Amino acid sequence: MKFGMGFLVLAATVLPGMVGAQERGACQEDFASVPQLPQRGWIFRNNSSPIGSTGWFQGIPARFTAHGGASNSYLSADKDNAGGSFPVLSNWAITPVMRFQPGLSLSFYTRSAGGAGSAADRLQVLYCQRGPGVSCKDPGSESGSMNHFNELMWVNVNADAGGYPTAWTAYTVGAAQGLPTSGSGRIAFRYYNLWQNPNDWGSTIGIDTVSVQGGSGCTFGDTIFYNGLQAS
Numbered sequence: 668m669k670f671g672m673g674f675l676v677l678a679a680t681v682l683p684g685m686v687g688a689q690e691r692g693a694c695q696e697d698f699a700s701v702p703q704l705p706q707r708g709w710i711f712r713n714n715s716s717p718i719g720s721t722g723w724f725q726g727i728p729a730r731f732t733a734h735g736g737a738s739n740s741y742l743s744a745d746k747d748n749a750g751g752s753f754p755v756l757s758n759w760a761i762t763p764v765m766r767f768q769p770g771l772s773l774s775f776y777t778r779s780a781g782g783a784g785s786a787a788d789r790l791q792v793l794y795c796q797r798g799p800g801v802s803c804k805d806p807g808s809e810s811g812s813m814n815h816f817n818e819l820m821w822v823n824v825n826a827d828a829g830g831y832p833t834a835w836t837a838y839t840v841g842a843a844q845g846l847p848t849s850g851s852g853r854i855a856f857r858y859y860n861l862w863q864n865p866n867d868w869g870s871t872i873g874i875d876t877v878s879v880q881g882g883s884g885c886t887f888g889d890t891i892f893y894n895g896l897q898a899s
Contacts (some may be wrong), residue, residue, distance in 0.1 A: 756869055795814075
């Protein structure tokens with residue numbers, strides 16, 4: 668069963684004893700309200716070129732339903748993130764700050780709409796570690812920019828037609844994929860694809876049930892109730 672993040676904040680407010688258990692276990696973002704995510708520390712940056720008519724948006728059940736919970740409770744992007752004749756998709760969704768430590772991992776579910784054309788969707792997962800002059804808020808301004816972000820993994824790295832899962836599929840990143848074990852920073856999801864045949868180069872993707880395990884605080888809650896997290 669999925670619970671909106673409002674449940675987690677309420678639990679932390681009314682039942683402070685639950686915070687310790689939350690810190691030792693997992694915390695989860697279920698995307699019940701995408702428009703509220705920036706208020707909780709998420710950063711969205713569409714560096715597609717030319718930029719299109721959409722960014723990251725609330726899930727659209729007519730395209731596909733969520734991994735769990737309300738049918739629209741997922742984060743979504745589509746090929747209209749870019750426009751023009753020779754577009755490059757480069758649309759970033761960056762998590763709030765989290766503390767990196769041994770045993771930390773992040774898991775998520777993703778899928779595409781699939782369908783006619785076997786569209787070649789592709790997703791890159793990256794991290795940024797904060798340091799002097801590095802806030803991990805800015806991936807750069809160009810479609811190919813990564814700034815201080817480093818690659819962890821890909822979904823459908825070769826942009827194969829039909830290579831992106833068309834059913835909700837789980838992925839996990841941790842130290843084995845290069846996630847730091849000290850300091851703090853952010854993890855980013857980048858919907859990224861170079862121009863191909865306009866009929867085949869992207870459809871709609873969704874991200875859902877993003878969960879952090881082994882952390883000392885809940886990255887996705889209201890950070891006033893948790894230790895070890897910062898909102899900037």
